[in-house]
Amino acid sequence: MPNKHLFFLLLLTAMALALPSYYFDSNSIRFIFFIGVVAIWRYLWALQHFIRALFFLKVKFKRLRQQEQAIGEIADPKHIFILVTSFRIETDTSILVYKSAIAEAIRLKQPVTIIASIVEPSDERLIKQIFYNSAPPLRVSLKLVRIKGSGKRDGLAVGFRAISNSQVDLESAVVAVVDGDSVLTENCIKNCYRFFSINPKLGALTTNESCELTQSSRTLAIYRRWYNLRFAQRHEFMCSVALSNRVLTLTGRMSMFRGDIVGSSEFIDRIEFDYIDHWRLGRFRFLTGDDKSSWFQILKDGWQMLYVPDVKVLTIEQPPHNNFIKGATLLMVRWFGNMLRANTCARQLPRVVMGSYVWWLLRDQLISIWTSLFGLVLAIMGGLYYGETIFYAFAFWILLTRYLLSALLSTLHGHFSLSWPILLYFSQIYGSMVKIYVLSHMYRQVWTRQKTTLKDSGNRLEHFIRTFGSNIALLGSASIFLTVVAFIAGVLTTYDIQAFISYYFS
Structure with missing residues (x-):
C-alpha cells in the first residue's frame, strides 16, 4: 500500500x-x-468539519466518556426497551440480529423488554426459538407485535405504541431502536444509556457504524471501498455537528431515545404519518426516512442530541444492484430524498430552536x-x-x-x-x-x-x-x-x- x-x-x-x-x-x-x-x-x-470533528473526539467526547464512567450505576435507567423492526429481512441476517440483541439484553443488569415488530409468521417462530434457546433470565422478556407488511414506519409505530401502553415508568426508561439488519456489538447499549443521566437535556443519541456486504458480485470490491469511504465521511460529519449538541440524523441502525419521548403520541404520529407540504407538489406522506422523522421531532421540541463515536453497530448491507452505478443511484435517491424532504421541513424551524451551526448547515x-x-x-x-x-x-x-x-x-x-x-x-x-x-x-x-x-x-x-x-x-x-x-x-x-x-x- x-x-x-x-x-x-x-x-x-x-x-x-x-x-x-x-x-x-x-x-x-x-x-x-x-x-x-x-x-x-x-x-x-x-x-472546519475536520477541526471540529477532531476537537469533539479528542476533547468534548473524551470528557463525556470520563463522566459516564465516573458516575457509575446510579445513572442507569430503570428499564430498557430494545425495539427491532424486521420488515422483509433475510433469515440469515435476522438470526444474527436477534442473537446479538438477546445477548446484549442478557448482559445488562436492568429489566429489558425486547420488542420485535414483524410481518411474517415464520419470523415469529424464528425469534421465539432464538430467544428460548438463549435461556435468558426472568428480567428479560420478549414481546412480538405484528403488522400487515405496510412498511417500516407502521412497524415502528406499532412497536412504539406497545412501549407507550406498557406498565413501565417511561421517564426512567430508555429505548434502543434497532434496524432488522443491524447487529449489536458487545456492551453497545450499556455504553450509551448513562449519557441521558449526565445531560437532562439530551433527547436522543446515535452511534457509529461499520458494514459487511453479503451479496457476491464482480463489483463487490468497489461497493466495499465506497461504503468504507461513506462511513468515514459520516463519522467525521457526525463528530463535527455533535460539537453543537445536535446531529443531522438519528440513524435507524441503532439510536437511543428517552422513554417518555418515544411513548408520546406526537412522536409516534410523526413516525407513522410524517408528510411535507410542498409549494408545487402539494402534500404527500413520507415512505422512507423514519430516522429523519424522529430527528425532526427531537429537533423541533428543542432536545439536544449526541453522537457516540466509540460505539459501533455492524450493518449487514446488500447492494441493490450488481452494477455499481445503478446500485449507487438507487441508494443515493433514497438517502438524498430522505435528507432533502426532512431538511425542507427543518429549515422552517426558528434558528434559536436548532442552534446557529445547524441552521447554517441546513442552508449550506x-x-x-x-x-x-x-x-x-x-x-x-x-x-x-x-x-x-x-x-x-x-x-x-x-x-x-x-x-x-x-x-x-x-x-x-x-x-x-x-x-x-x-x-x-x-x-x-x-x-x-x-x-x-x-x-x-x-x-x-x-x-x-x-x-x-x-x-x-x-x-x-x-x-x-x-x-x-x-x-x-x-x-x-x-x-x-x-x-x-x-x-x-x-x-x-x-x-x-x-x-x-x-x-x-x-
Missing part, C-alpha cells in the same frame, strides 16, 4: 511539473479563475448541491473556450485536493484506500446530480431493500401535471445554473443576452 501512495504522489508531482507556470502565479487571472471563491468556500467548510446543504458541480462545469466551459490545458490543470487539482481530503478522513477513520480520491469525487459530482433531480421530484420515493414504492393516488391528469412540472423545474434550475457559470467563465456576456432577447422577444 505505501508503494501505491508513493506512485500516486509521484504522478501528482509529474503532473504539476508539466503544468504551464502561469497556473502557479498568484497574480495570474487564470489562477484566480481556476481556484475561485467557490473552491475556497468549499474547502474551508471541509477544513442546498448551496453545496450546486457549488459541488461549479468547478467541473467551469472547467469544461473554460477548457472549450480558452484551451484544453485547463482540463489538464483541473484534473491535477482534483487528484491533489481529493487525495488530501481523503488523507484527513483517514486520520479519523484509521483506514485509507487509494481509491478514495476517485470515489470521493464520484460521490460529490454524481451525488450532486442526483440531488438536483430529487430536489425537483421529491414525491418519488423508493426503498431499496424492501422494493417498496409510494403508490400514486392521483388521477392521470394530476400525475401528468406533477411529472411535467417537476421536469420543467429541473430544466429551469439547471439552465439558470449553467447560465450563471457561463457568465463567470466569460463564455457568455451581457451583449449575448441582449442579442438573444432582442431576437426572440422584440
Whole structure:
C-alpha cells in the first residue's frame, strides 16, 4: 500500500511539473479563475468539519466518556426497551440480529423488554426459538407485535405504541431502536444509556457504524471501498455537528431515545404519518426516512442530541444492484430524498430552536448541491473556450485536493484506500446530480431493500401535471445554473443576452 501512495504522489508531482507556470502565479487571472471563491468556500467548510470533528473526539467526547464512567450505576435507567423492526429481512441476517440483541439484553443488569415488530409468521417462530434457546433470565422478556407488511414506519409505530401502553415508568426508561439488519456489538447499549443521566437535556443519541456486504458480485470490491469511504465521511460529519449538541440524523441502525419521548403520541404520529407540504407538489406522506422523522421531532421540541463515536453497530448491507452505478443511484435517491424532504421541513424551524451551526448547515446543504458541480462545469466551459490545458490543470487539482481530503478522513477513520480520491469525487459530482433531480421530484420515493414504492393516488391528469412540472423545474434550475457559470467563465456576456432577447422577444 505505501508503494501505491508513493506512485500516486509521484504522478501528482509529474503532473504539476508539466503544468504551464502561469497556473502557479498568484497574480495570474487564470489562477484566480481556476481556484475561485467557490473552491475556497468549499474547502474551508471541509477544513472546519475536520477541526471540529477532531476537537469533539479528542476533547468534548473524551470528557463525556470520563463522566459516564465516573458516575457509575446510579445513572442507569430503570428499564430498557430494545425495539427491532424486521420488515422483509433475510433469515440469515435476522438470526444474527436477534442473537446479538438477546445477548446484549442478557448482559445488562436492568429489566429489558425486547420488542420485535414483524410481518411474517415464520419470523415469529424464528425469534421465539432464538430467544428460548438463549435461556435468558426472568428480567428479560420478549414481546412480538405484528403488522400487515405496510412498511417500516407502521412497524415502528406499532412497536412504539406497545412501549407507550406498557406498565413501565417511561421517564426512567430508555429505548434502543434497532434496524432488522443491524447487529449489536458487545456492551453497545450499556455504553450509551448513562449519557441521558449526565445531560437532562439530551433527547436522543446515535452511534457509529461499520458494514459487511453479503451479496457476491464482480463489483463487490468497489461497493466495499465506497461504503468504507461513506462511513468515514459520516463519522467525521457526525463528530463535527455533535460539537453543537445536535446531529443531522438519528440513524435507524441503532439510536437511543428517552422513554417518555418515544411513548408520546406526537412522536409516534410523526413516525407513522410524517408528510411535507410542498409549494408545487402539494402534500404527500413520507415512505422512507423514519430516522429523519424522529430527528425532526427531537429537533423541533428543542432536545439536544449526541453522537457516540466509540460505539459501533455492524450493518449487514446488500447492494441493490450488481452494477455499481445503478446500485449507487438507487441508494443515493433514497438517502438524498430522505435528507432533502426532512431538511425542507427543518429549515422552517426558528434558528434559536436548532442552534446557529445547524441552521447554517441546513442552508449550506442546498448551496453545496450546486457549488459541488461549479468547478467541473467551469472547467469544461473554460477548457472549450480558452484551451484544453485547463482540463489538464483541473484534473491535477482534483487528484491533489481529493487525495488530501481523503488523507484527513483517514486520520479519523484509521483506514485509507487509494481509491478514495476517485470515489470521493464520484460521490460529490454524481451525488450532486442526483440531488438536483430529487430536489425537483421529491414525491418519488423508493426503498431499496424492501422494493417498496409510494403508490400514486392521483388521477392521470394530476400525475401528468406533477411529472411535467417537476421536469420543467429541473430544466429551469439547471439552465439558470449553467447560465450563471457561463457568465463567470466569460463564455457568455451581457451583449449575448441582449442579442438573444432582442431576437426572440422584440
